[in-house]
Amino acid sequence: MTAHRARRDAPAAITLMIEGVAVPARAGTSVAAALMAGGRLALRRAARSGAPRGALCLMGVCRECVMLIDGVRRPACMAEARDGMTVDRLI
Amino acid sequence: MSADGALPAAPRAVEAAVIGAGPAGASAAVVLAEAGCDVLVIDEAPRPGGRIWCAPPPALDGGRPSAEAAAGDSLRDPLGDRLAASRAALLADTVVWSVGRIEGAPGGAAGGAPGGAAPEDARPRFRIDVLTPEGPVAVVARSLLVAIGTTERVIPFPGWTTPGVVGLAATTQLLKNQGMAPGRRVAVAGAGPLLASVAAGVLETGAEVAAVADIAGPGDWLAALPALAREPRRAARGAARGAGWWMACLRRGVRPAFRTGVVAAEGGDRLEAVVLGPVDRAGAPVAGAPTRRVACDALAVGHGLAPATEITRLMRARHVFDRDLGGWYPRTDHQGRTTVPGLYVAGDAAGVRGAAFATLAGAGTGLAMARDLAAAGAPPPAPAREGPVWRAMSRLTRQRPAMSAAISPQTVVCRCEGVTRAEIDAAVDDGAHDINQLKHFTRCGMGPCQGRICGDVAAELLALRLADGMADIDAARRRVGQWTGRSPLRPVPLDAMIGAFTYDDIPVPDPAPL
Numbered sequence: 188m189t190a191h192r193a194r195r196d197a198p199a200a201i202t203l204m205i206e207g208v209a210v211p212a213r214a215g216t217s218v219a220a221a222l223m224a225g226g227r228l229a230l231r232r233a234a235r236s237g238a239p240r241g242a243l244c245l246m247g248v249c250r251e252c253v254m255l256i257d258g259v260r261r262p263a264c265m266a267e268a269r270d271g272m273t274v275d276r277l278i
Numbered sequence: 279m280s281a282d283g284a285l286p287a288a289p290r291a292v293e294a295a296v297i298g299a300g301p302a303g304a305s306a307a308v309v310l311a312e313a314g315c316d317v318l319v320i321d322e323a324p325r326p327g328g329r330i331w332c333a334p335p336p337a338l339d340g341g342r343p344s345a346e347a348a349a350g351d352s353l354r355d356p357l358g359d360r361l362a363a364s365r366a367a368l369l370a371d372t373v374v375w376s377v378g379r380i381e382g383a384p385g386g387a388a389g390g391a392p393g394g395a396a397p398e399d400a401r402p403r404f405r406i407d408v409l410t411p412e413g414p415v416a417v418v419a420r421s422l423l424v425a426i427g428t429t430e431r432v433i434p435f436p437g438w439t440t441p442g443v444v445g446l447a448a449t450t451q452l453l454k455n456q457g458m459a460p461g462r463r464v465a466v467a468g469a470g471p472l473l474a475s476v477a478a479g480v481l482e483t484g485a486e487v488a489a490v491a492d493i494a495g496p497g498d499w500l501a502a503l504p505a506l507a508r509e510p511r512r513a514a515r516g517a518a519r520g521a522g523w524w525m526a527c528l529r530r531g532v533r534p535a536f537r538t539g540v541v542a543a544e545g546g547d548r549l550e551a552v553v554l555g556p557v558d559r560a561g562a563p564v565a566g567a568p569t570r571r572v573a574c575d576a577l578a579v580g581h582g583l584a585p586a587t588e589i590t591r592l593m594r595a596r597h598v599f600d601r602d603l604g605g606w607y608p609r610t611d612h613q614g615r616t617t618v619p620g621l622y623v624a625g626d627a628a629g630v631r632g633a634a635f636a637t638l639a640g641a642g643t644g645l646a647m648a649r650d651l652a653a654a655g656a657p658p659p660a661p662a663r664e665g666p667v668w669r670a671m672s673r674l675t676r677q678r679p680a681m682s683a684a685i686s687p688q689t690v691v692c693r694c695e696g697v698t699r700a701e702i703d704a705a706v707d708d709g710a711h712d713i714n715q716l717k718h719f720t721r722c723g724m725g726p727c728q729g730r731i732c733g734d735v736a737a738e739l740l741a742l743r744l745a746d747g748m749a750d751i752d753a754a755r756r757r758v759g760q761w762t763g764r765s766p767l768r769p770v771p772l773d774a775m776i777g778a779f780t781y782d783d784i785p786v787p788d789p790a791p792l
Contacts, residue, residue: 220456228441229547235696241441245448250726
């Protein structure tokens with residue numbers, strides 16, 4: 188499933204391992220963009236209510252898209268996707 | 279690894295450090311380098327250009343460049359030349375997590391020679407702690423420019439935490455940087471010139487625009503006309519771009535709904551629809567007026583930009599509050615000098631006026647920094663003149679008190695800690711009359727975003743409850759104040775800060791003889 192159509196015709200050149208599932212992505216995209224393009228919007232649960240949350244600011248400020256990327260907690264919007272990168276939810 | 283090898287590298291000493299490689303920071307760095315200063319630029323993004331002129335990653339840069347990207351190229355290229363000549367160095371993909379001041383006592387922590395420090399060693403310096411992809415680095419600089427731009431403001435509404443609701447400025451990053459829209463059917467809402475830019479950008483990707491809702495009415499845009507008339511050339515350039523965006527929308531049958539706001543966003547794990555309704559002149563929803571439900575899978579919503587003040591707050595610089603320029607920003611003179619000696623601010627971080635002004639102000643501040651560093655008699659740089667057009671455009675996106683006043687009691691204001699408007703109001707009634715007291719009472723602003731997303735709205739809610747009528751609201755905002763700046767400026771993983779240091783590297787003294 189794609190949640191968008193790309194403006195530029197870049198091929199799906201890399202593969203991310205998102206929660207154990209191989210997901211194709213365009214090289215050079217951010218991890219947050221790759222997740223969004225793959226239709227994965229809910230990235231974590233709110234600390235207090237447990238409600239689903241997704242990326243908001245896409246500038247590394249809101250921390251809503253912080254995920255375990257190659258084993259390190261990082262905002263997905265500030266991480267450039269690389270082939271074979273593992274991306275997992277924290278909560 | 280030996281203990282010697284694990285010791286943190288000695289601080290990297292430069293004359294001038296610039297945080298932020300956007301229009302203001304990059305312009306200042308180029309000027310500083312040309313003046314012969316040893317300058318280091320630090321940016322969170324992988325490439326310079328900032329949020330407005332961000333370049334797409336090389337792998338995605340297959341299409342024709344946008345006007346913004348072209349303008350960015352003309353700025354990045356001189357910066358690249360300086361890099362090649364080792365005049366201005368760039369630390370990209372680097373998070374600044376702490377900034378501190380080293381008082382320049384002779385023989386003190388500033389590293390002056392014991393007993394016989396030269397006069398310049400007595401001057402204060404700044405220590406900037408950063409996290410690069412290769413590990414932690416400390417930078418020591420005599421002069422520091424903070425050019426970190428803004429944070430986007432979103433006034434909360436029910437459902438704004440639903441996945442699929444993204445910022446308006448955030449969406450410009452997706453469009454420019456990633457060449458994609460946030461969904462297949464996107465509603466665009468909020469205030470200011472970004473609405474047309476984002477709607478046109480979404481259409482360009484091939485996605486659908488479900489609705490464009492503008493808090494402002496045609497009257498608000500007309501109110502900006504006198505300022506535009508005073509600067510016809512600048513206004514004409516802006517109007518031409520704005521008209522181009524709107525033409526692109528109208529050709530596809532997308533018309534803006536003026537004086538319209540988001541009543542609610544609906545959905546569970548993903549956004550399903552937004553409810554739009556009319557607002558009055560002040561931005562408050564019109565009670566009892568009919569609303570309409572618009573099915574969509576993404577909502578791009580933003581209500582203006584607020585200067586990012588975390589570093590200047592941490593440095594305890596004086597700040598002023600001006601709603602028209604984005605709220606709180608550090609007080610500076612015309613060359614960007616803050617109330618802290620050696621600390622400068624330029625661009626939107628010094629009051630939101632846009633990229634064109636930031637470029638001029640950055641260059642002016644760069645000159646002032648070079649001159650102050652040299653303590654020479656070079657002529658003072660001409661101050662960058664604030665154009666009324668920039669202020670008028672910024673005013674369109676000012677924080678409207680009536681919008682915060684209309685937030686419903688059960689709406690989450692602080693996303694990180696899940697603090698609702700009702701809890702904030704209750705805290706005020708219990709005696710929290712200052713924004714930091716609110717934090718202590720409710721945990722509002724205490725989560726991972728460190729109050730950057732909710733701060734402007736939480737302060738407005740306090741001010742609304744404490745103000746003696748709407749005429750007193752700005753004075754109340756000044757009394758409510760800002761969060762106290764603290765490091766770390768960003769949450770940083772402890773293992774990344776430690777670097778290659780391991781348990782074996784802890785120096786253990788020989789046991790005392792028994």
